[in-house]
Amino acid sequence: MRRLELSVADPELSVDFFAGVLGWTVIAEPGGSFSGWVGDRLAAQVVAGDAGWRVVFGGAGPRELELNSSVDSGRVLHGPWAPVPRHGEPCWVEVASPEAGYWARELGWVASGGVFSSLRHGDPRVVAGMSSGDGLLGGWGVFFAVDDVAAACGRVSEMDGEVVAPPSSSAAGVVAVVSGPKGGRCAFLERPAGWGGARQGA
Template sequence: RLAATIRFPEHGESLGWRVIFGTGPQAEEPSASRHPSAVVEPGRVAHGPWAPAPRSGEPCWAELAAASADERWTSAVGWEMAEGAYTLEGRAVSGRRPVPETSPEAGEWTCCLATDDLSRTLDRVRDLGGTVLGEDPTNPLGRAVTVADPDGARYALVEQPGGWGGALAT
């Protein structure tokens, strides 16, 4: 279930996950929505609100850090903004976490991965040379912790989200 990739960053890009989204019914050409931290491919992808619940290790949510709703995603992909989440056909597709425009993470996507046992997974992150950056007590998905791999690529781990977007799915 291809949902995200890791690749060497191009000039000016940060190291990290590149989330893959499918186009919606009103979307423009996928090339119009290329972004350093996310890619849009034609058709539906095998994750998201239409897919089965994520298994441990699979993406369970993606969140854009942005000062406001990014027109790139609402116009190019056909999403709408509703209650802090981008939606398509009435289903939550991804989140938007408000940050100041001057924030170094503004415009970056965070890929959230499901885990059955967060404590055990965090131990494994440390064992493999990764860093635990901090827990997010306000995450609507449930218990979530942001981590970085040994090269600094950031992502989040979410314990037993139950489905794409956790409670946001309903």
């Protein structure tokens, strides 16, 4: 994945919320947008709008895809070939869509057993998940690594966010679903050992 973008009505409030929960360093960008960083890696950009999370995949030929996603050229920042995700960094994406063939064609992936895999660098790696229903996240759901899911959920509540689904076990590990005070529903994954957590063994 090349980058994540969150489009919300109040970018400053939203980036402050996620910075407070996920430990981002925030940089104000031109045009009233913001970027959140973990060390030297961009975690997400936050802009004005109402589209929610937008997933931008790396690839040749910039183009729009379904479900608020796109492809753009440039360095891929997050994924199975990147370093282990740190607290506050994206660590997984999954799509609530029955059209596995569409994503396989558009992104050059192989769909099998509820996940998509890629041979982009020679050895197959799990790059994304899929489900047939809308799920709690809808569209492309994004996950962030956290050191302690329960503690992160406590921080969400303290900062006027919402814990949509409390910590529970999943195929990826211990997860919770949260939302900021102005939207941006996403999931937290506790201490993933790599992209997708336990799903890399799928």
